[in-house]
Amino acid sequence: MDADTFAQFTDQLKRYVRERLMPAEEQVLEDDAIPPDLLGEMRDMGLFGLTMPEEYGGSGMNVPQYIETIRVLSYALPAYRSITSINLGMVCSALKNAGTEEQKSEWLPRLAAGEIACFGLTEPGSGSDSAAMATTAKRDGGHYVLNGSKRYITNAPHAKLGLIMARTNPESMPKNAHVSAFLVDMETDGITVGKPDKKMGQRGSHIADIYFDDVRVPADALLGGEEGRGFATAMQSLDNGRLSIGAASCGYARRILDTALRYSGERKAFGETIGNFQLIQAMLADSQAELYAAECMLRDAAAKANKGKAIIEAASAKMFASEMCNRVADRCVQIHGGAGYLAEYEAERFYRDSRIYTIYEGTTQILQLVIAKNMLRDFASGAAA
Known part of the structure; x- marks a missing residue:
């Protein structure tokens, strides 16, 4: 997508977020679901096909454009990003990077049109530890037979396509060569999707x-x-997924900080607005500085990912941005004082919604390991700057 077209698109998206998505948030929270009419509008805007190549019905956005779009969208309730994110990030990336032409032709147009995908890696006994993966795929003539289960799978209740990781070799092998990926029609006989989990937020x-x-x-x-x-x-797809969470963290943190600023200008104590108090100002300033740093990291990491691998940069941006969003949400609650603990104020919801960002797409602790291991490897090979 050329720069002028993208600028027009983001302007339109900003208006849509504020005029349609944000006013519908109370209904989404009450129903625990995005209204069908809004989902239809999101499909019509092409929000499910941003990263799909144009020849498959998508918008053909590059990585920086996609990440900026997610940041703008994430000013609103996290559910809006969540419903589109698996299509746009991990599944689309996997298909473009590794799919056959037949697989791309079958699935990319359907995803671009708004069919929802899910990504099945995590299991009850296997998250970051793929060697413990128990789901199997055994060859049987012209088919594979899958047995096992997946856990915490985003969009599983709505998905038409599942990108499912399964063990095709009973033995653990170097570089996880015992794990294969399958494009699974989620309406296939033998698949059961459990009841949606009750969560802290989102x-x-x-x-x-x-x-x-x-x-x-x-x-x-x-x-x-x-x-x-x-x-x-x-793992290749996770770079895009991690950048998407970094973008979500930055977009939501901006919403949270705006809410804290608004409250600071309205709430009065000791005869003046609390925004005049220096310790309140310190929390606002710290939040702005950290958010600015995260936004800069995100743009740099997205630009590098657009040119190739950006394992360290994507992991660093996701780790910093997600932790930053948690800190901004915590300060927002603190600035609200007792009101921040009440469900009638947005600060309480922001605090719960943000907590997941440091957990999925790689916990902060796993990302620390990813960053350090790649740093050590690059230094040993002489690739370090």
Whole structure:
């Protein structure tokens, strides 16, 4: 997408966020669901196909454009980003990077049109530890037979496509070559999706378990037609996923800080607005400085990811931005004082909604390991600056 078209699109999206998505937030919170009419509007705006190539019905956005779009969208309730994010980030990235032409032709237009996808890596006993993955895919003639379960899968209750990681070799192998990726039609016999989990926050966004009981998928559902590349594909896709969470953290933190600023200018104590108190100002200033730093990191990491791998940068941006958003949300509650603990004020919801950002797409602790291991490897190979 050229720069002028993208600028027009983001202006339109900003208006849509404030005029349509934000006014509907109370309904989303009450119903724990995005209204169907809004989902239809989001599909019509192309929000499910931002990263799909134009020849497959998408907008063909590059990484910086996609990440900026997510940041703008994330000023509103997190559910709006969540419903689109798996399509745009991990699944689209995996298909573009590793899918066969037949797989791209079948799935990318459907995703661009708004069919919802999910990404199945995490299991009850296996999250970051893929060696412990228990879901299996055994070859049976022209099919693979999947058995096992997946845990905490975003959009599972709504998904038409699942990018599912499964063990195709019973033994753990170097570089996780025992893990393969499959493009699974979620209406296939033998698939059961559990009841959506009740969560701390992020109402309107749904996660659930997926169970596979002798699920037969055609052999051409194997992503890229090659066994043993599933984990590598997942890891490549996670760069985009982590940048998306960084963008969500920055967009939501801006909303949170604006709310804190508004309250600071309205609430009075000791005869004046609390925004005149220096310790309140310190919390506002710290929040602005950290948010600015996160936004700069995000733009730099997205630009580098657009040119190739950006493992350290994407992990660093996600780690810093998500922790920053948590701190800004905490300060917003503190600035509200007792009111910040009440559900009638947005500060309380912001605090709960933000907490997940330091957990999914790699916890802060896992990202610390990712960053350090890649730093040490690069230094040892002489690639360090």
